Amino acid sequence: MTVNQSKLICHITGNPNVPGIVTANIRASAGSATTVAILLKAPVGTRQLPVLEVQIDPVGTALNGKVYQWFKVQFPDGVIGWVRDDLVSIEGDGSSFGYPILAAAAYAFGLTRSLTPVASSAPAPTPAAPPTPAPAPVPPRLPHRHQPPHRRPLRPWHLPPHRLPSRPHRHPPQRRSPAS
Structure with missing residues (x-):
């Protein structure tokens, strides 16, 4: 199988801080829980395994504050x-998994992974805009005559006679009869 070097490649190298490790458990899914089946024990020195996916440890298992990452190979x-x-x-182009482009193999646990992978050269599809919710219906206004009395405007013709505003009484002008 020919491996494209521009892709991310994984090598089983063991842990440099624990030289006695001679195999790595290859599991059926990400995670080191006892319920996750071990498919095989890969010997240290196994090389050129294409990386298909990378996931953060499902339960957040960490060493010295750094959460483990799992490589699907x-x-x-x-x-x-x-x-x-x-x-x-790992080595190669790790940008689609949140790693840098690595010209030489680097210890994966020593790298910092960005949880937002770098965009590839192909443009990402534009997500559809979420639907705009319809405005809430406005209850119809009742005609003026159906509003409660305390909401009616107070105008003189609505007031009882004893509450009418007082105005100075004006007499209409008197007509003069023509002089004879």
Whole structure:
């Protein structure tokens, strides 16, 4: 199987801080819980495994404050499994998984992964705008005559006679009769 070097490649290298490790457990899914099946034990020195996916440890297992990452890799015989980042080195273009482009193999646990992978050269599809909710219906206004009396405007013709505003009384002008 020919591996494209521009892709992210994984090498089972063991943990440089624990030289006695000679194999790495390859699991059926990400995570080191006892319920996750071990598919095989890959010997240290296994190389050129294409990385298919990277996930953060599902329960947040960490060493010295750094949460483990799990690499989904494919073996030459077609077996696909997950290996923890403290047991591997990676090289190649890791930008689609949140890692830098690595010209040489680097200890994966020593790298910082961005949880927002760098965009690839292909433009990402534009997500559809969420639908705009319809405005809440406005209850119809009742005609003026149906409003309660305390809401009616107070005008003189609505007031009882004893509450009418007082105005000076004006007499209409008197007409003069023509002089004879």
